Amino acid sequence: xxxxxxxxxxxxxxxxxxxxxxxxxxxxxxxxxxxxxxxxxxxxxxxxxxxxxxxxxxxxxxxxxxxxxxxxxxxxxxxxxxxxxxxxxxxxxxxxxxxxxxxxxxxxxxxxxxxxxxxxxxxxxxxxxxxxxxxxxxxxxxxxxxxxxxxxxxxxxxxxxxxxxxxxxxxxxxxxxxxxxxxxxxxxxxxxxxxxxxxxxxxxxxxxxxxxxxxxxxxxxxxxxxxxxxxxxxxxxxxxxxxxxxxxxxxxxxxxxxxxxxxxxxxxxxxxxxxxxxxxxxxxxxxxxxxxxxxxxxxxxxxxxxxxxxxxxxxxxxxxxxxxxxxxxxxxxxxxxxxxxxxxxxxxxxxxxxxxxxxxxxxxxxxxxxxxxxxxxxxxxxxxxxxxxxxxxxxxxxxxxxxxxxxxxxxxxxxxxxxxxxxxxxxxxxxxxxxxxxxxxxxxxxxxxxxxxxxxxxxxxxxxxxxxxxxxxxxxxxxxxxxxxxxxxxxxxxxxxxxxxxxxxxxxxxxxxxxxxxxxxxxxxxxxxxxxxxxxxxxxxxxxxxxxxxxxxxxxxxxxxxxxxxxxxxxxxxxxxxxxxxxxxxxxxxxxxx
Numbered sequence: 268x269x270x271x272x273x274x275x276x277x278x279x280x281x282x283x284x285x286x287x288x289x290x291x292x293x294x295x296x297x298x299x300x301x302x303x304x305x306x307x308x309x310x311x312x313x314x315x316x317x318x319x320x321x322x323x324x325x326x327x328x329x330x331x332x333x334x335x336x337x338x339x340x341x342x343x344x345x346x347x348x349x350x351x352x353x354x355x356x357x358x359x360x361x362x363x364x365x366x367x368x369x370x371x372x373x374x375x376x377x378x379x380x381x382x383x384x385x386x387x388x389x390x391x392x393x394x395x396x397x398x399x400x401x402x403x404x405x406x407x408x409x410x411x412x413x414x415x416x417x418x419x420x421x422x423x424x425x426x427x428x429x430x431x432x433x434x435x436x437x438x439x440x441x442x443x444x445x446x447x448x449x450x451x452x453x454x455x456x457x458x459x460x461x462x463x464x465x466x467x468x469x470x471x472x473x474x475x476x477x478x479x480x481x482x483x484x485x486x487x488x489x490x491x492x493x494x495x496x497x498x499x500x501x502x503x504x505x506x507x508x509x510x511x512x513x514x515x516x517x518x519x520x521x522x523x524x525x526x527x528x529x530x531x532x533x534x535x536x537x538x539x540x541x542x543x544x545x546x547x548x549x550x551x552x553x554x555x556x557x558x559x560x561x562x563x564x565x566x567x568x569x570x571x572x573x574x575x576x577x578x579x580x581x582x583x584x585x586x587x588x589x590x591x592x593x594x595x596x597x598x599x600x601x602x603x604x605x606x607x608x609x610x611x612x613x614x615x616x617x618x619x620x621x622x623x624x625x626x627x628x629x630x631x632x633x634x635x636x637x638x639x640x641x642x643x644x645x646x647x648x649x650x651x652x653x654x655x656x657x658x659x660x661x662x663x664x665x666x667x668x669x670x671x672x673x674x675x676x677x678x679x680x681x682x683x684x685x686x687x688x689x690x691x692x693x694x695x696x697x698x699x700x701x702x703x704x705x706x707x708x709x710x711x712x713x714x715x716x717x718x719x720x721x722x723x724x725x726x727x728x729x730x731x732x733x734x735x736x737x738x739x740x741x742x743x744x745x746x747x748x749x750x751x752x753x754x755x756x757x758x759x760x761x762x763x764x765x766x767x768x769x770x771x772x773x774x775x776x777x778x779x780x781x782x783x784x785x786x787x788x789x790x791x792x793x794x795x796x797x798x799x800x801x802x803x804x805x806x807x808x809x810x811x812x813x814x815x816x817x818x819x820x821x822x823x824x825x826x827x828x829x830x831x832x833x834x835x836x837x838x839x840x841x842x843x844x845x846x847x848x849x850x851x852x853x854x855x856x857x858x859x860x861x
Contacts, residue, residue, distance in 0.1 A: 289461035294423035295320040295454040298387070301430035303330055304463035307358050309349060309725055310334070311342040315362025317389025317402065320454040334725065334754055337746040339366050341718040343373025344744065347382050348719030351705045352680060353726050354508060356383045356437050363389040363451075364402030368409065372712060374444050375413040379709025380529060381506055383442035385433045392452040393421055406448040415443030421450070423458035431464045440474030441594040442506055474593065478610030478618060486564070486589040486606050487622045493562035494634040495641075496522045499545070502529030502708070503567015503592060503612050510534070510701040512616035513566065519623055520630055523642055525553040527568055528693055529708040536697035542642065543651075546574040547845045548690045552645040554843075554851040558584055559641075565590045567612045570602040571709075578602060580850025591615045650843050650856055651694055661811050663688065663763040663835040667695040669814050670733065670761065673822070678730045679703065682719035684740030685711045687769035690841045692735040714743025717760065721747060724756035731759070731822065738764040738791055738832075748801035751828045759821050760830045762794060765837040773840045777855070778847075798830035809834045 292300070298321060302310070311334045314322045325333055336342040339361045346357030357377075361370045367388045377384050391400040407419050416436050418429050426449070433445040490496060498520075504513050510533050517524045517540055524534050525545045534541050543550035545557055557563070557575070563586055568574070575581045578601055590604040591612055598607045608615055653664045681696055682705040683689040689706055698704045705723065707715045716734040724732045734741075741762055751758060763769075771786040795805030804827050808817045814833065821829040843854040 289459040291457045292460045293320065293324070293455055293457055294426050294449070295324040297423060297426045297458060297460050298430065298449065298454070299324040299328055299331075300460065301427050301463050302358065303328070305356070305430065305434045307331055307356075309346075309722075310358045310360050311336055311345040311722070312360030313339050313342055313362065313366060315366050315389060315402070317363035317366075317391060317451045318360060318387075318449075318454070320451065321360065321387070321389070321449070332725075333360075334721075334750065336718070336750050338744065339369035340373050340714070341744050341747045341750070343370045343384070343386060344376065344715045344718030345722035345747075346384055347373060347377045348682060348705055348715070348722035349726050350377075350382050350384055351719070352702050352723040354702065356385055356434055357722070359384070359386045361386065361388050362402070363391055363406070364404050366402075367404055367406050371409065371413065374410060374446065376707050376710045376712040376715065377444040378413045378415070380502060380707065381442050382444065383437040384444040385430075385437055386444060386446045388446060388448050389454075390419070390448045390450040393450045394452070396450065406446065410446045413444075414446050415441075417446040417448065419448045419450075420453050423453050423456045426453070426458070427460065428464050428467070431467045432469065435467045435469070436472065440472075441597075475609050476611040476614050478591065478608045478615035480618070482606055482608045483615060483618050483622065486608060487619060487626065488628075489562050489587055489589060489606065490520070490564060491623070491626065491628045491630055493560075494631060495559060495561040495638045496520070496564070496630070496635070497556050497560035497562070498522050498524040498564045498566065499527075499557065499568055500524065500530045500533050500566045501527040501568025504530055504533040505701050507567060507593070507612035509567070509613035509616055512613055512620060516616055516620055516623075519620065521635060522630075523556055523639070525549070525557065527574055527708075528706070530568065531693060531704045532698035532701045535699040537699050542646070544693055546851065547576070548694065548841050548843060549851070550646075551648050551650040551843060551854065551856075552642055554845075554854060555645045556642055558850070558852045561586055563588045565604070566616070567592060569597045569600065572601075574851075575602065576845050576849055576851040576853070580853070583850075648856075650854075653839075657836075658811055660836045661808070661814060661833055663691050663765070663833075663839055664695050665811060666761060666763060666814055666833050666835070667691050667735065670735075670818060671696045673815070673818055674731060674733070675699070678727075680705060680720075680723050680727065680730055680732045682706065682716050682723065682732070682734045684716040684734070684736040685713045686737050686740055687765075687773065687839075687841050688735050688737045688740075688763040691763070694841075713740040716740060717744050717747045717751070717758070720758040721751055721754070721756045724758050725754065734758060734760045736760060736762050737769060738762055738766065738788060738794070739768045745797070748798065748803060748828065748830075752802040757824075757826050757828045760828070762830065762832050763835045764791075764794070764832050765835045765839070766791065767837055770841070776840070777844075794830055794832040798828075803828040803830060805829075806831045807834070808832065
């Protein structure tokens with residue numbers, strides 16, 4: 268049966284009551300029609316025996332593009348990157364057994380960062396479940412701790428409603444990945460289909476959107492009477508598409524603001540009220556303000572260990588905390604808060620802004636001026652300085668700074684892998700817009716950079732997409748260079764190659780007396796030749812004066828994927844740094860502190 272653009276109307280027609288006669292379809296066809304009805308444009312996947320009926324149904328339609336990756340982990344990462352950049356639900360399709368287990372890292376990565384995704388996995392026929400059949404695994408059991416929810420579909424008549432529920436769960440409340448496990452017999456059995464369900468009701472799942480008015484009024488009073496206020500925001504602001512509301516709030520109040528690693532771009536980094544990223548590798552001014560404020564407004568952030576360091580140290584200073592979050596389980600989880608507000612960030616900030624406009628109380632201008640003077644003394648220490656005059660070796664920070672200077676006014680997305688290069692990207696690329704910084708925060712997954720970039724480039728073909736990576740991380744999913752060629756996603760890869768697993772080496776230098784156990788890369792490939800072997804452009808950059816020309820040349824090659832192998836200083840460390848177990852103001856600022 269052909270499933271074409273012309274037939275997309277059938278699901279909508281059935282949902283609206285126009286011609287609601289049912290038709291007999293195979294489960295796989297129902298699945299494809301359901302995805303179409305949910306507005307899916309791209310699916311990243313890898314075929315296998317348990318999903319061949321689904322792939323056959325995919326073959327017979329022309330409204331969704333399937334991207335054949337080279338590894339299932341990359342399928343989920345690419346769908347994840349797409350979701351982070353667009354705000355839409357990312358979709359991945361994998362087969363049973365190793366297809367699913369290969370996808371687990373990608374699922375866990377999305378779960379930790381609250382990314383809306385639906386992962387469809389094949390399963391052995393229902394009669395074979397539990398009998399150790401070929402390529403069988405307990406998908407529901409394996410993924411239960413790393414999903415927002417999962418489903419095992421045992422009857423094709425349940426497929427349409429299950430997909431409806433999966434997308435609803437993935438994109439509402441605190442977003443997250445949802446796995447739908449489809450046995451092979453469910454995909455080929457026929458079932459009546461009268462169109463995609465118009466709405467879904469789930470008695471056990473009703474996330475709160477609107478914040479409690481009384482709590483918001485209490486927060487207002489506390490905010491407007493603060494002497495040393497601070498606004499601390501996380502990824503929840505981006506997930507809620509609340510950046511305009513956050514910017515309006517900060518500008519109305521004139522208060523200092525910080526973003527977490529996952530929240531960068533929510534408030535413009537170029538604005539003076541932005542104190543930089545806070546936490547383990549945050550700025551002096553951001554961390555000191557966090558510790559010394561008297562009223563803290565936390566918005567869509569979760570006070571995790573990389574942000575506040577030692578909770579006992581954080582609790583030493585008396586402060587009042589207002590916490591806005593869609594997820595009630597995140598409030599007072601690590602830090603006791605005074606005014607909890609459960610609700611969607613966008614909705615709560617909108618109501619708070621309205622109350623501020625209507626209030627006769629204004630912030631204490633004198634106290635705020637004194638607070639800003641204190642902050643400026645911290646900022647004057649310039650904690651992100653590095654040796655810019657070294658002409659002998661490429662400093663990794665210089666590569667990121669140069670890239671930022673060249674692209675800050677362009678339509679540009681930056682993805683990263685995980686390690687030192689990730690922190691340098693966060694510190695030195697000053698993000699002014701939301702959803703332009705795509706990285707793995709909570710799980711810290713190496714290998715995401717190229718798949719993230721592939722997913723973004725497919726969604727944003729006119730934008731420039733750069734991956735900032737290292738020679739360790741990039742090799743974890745480097746096979747996806749093949750996918751980049753096949754699907755014409757010309758990304759630019761900046762590998763800050765220091766011949767070490769840099770963050771591991773840094774910790775070994777600081778905490779393990781320089782015993783570099785298995786952190787040195789002894790047998791690296793020739794990345795230029797490797798890129799060329801995949802059909803792309805490779806560049807080797809070894810001198811600081813060649814950094815800018817290389818980036819300019821790469822940008823000119825708009826239709827080519829370019830791999831830039833920057834040979835950087837192998838001794839460079841990420842500073843500031845808060846050691847494990849220390850408080851956020853107990854920062855190492857450079858090698859002189861070691």
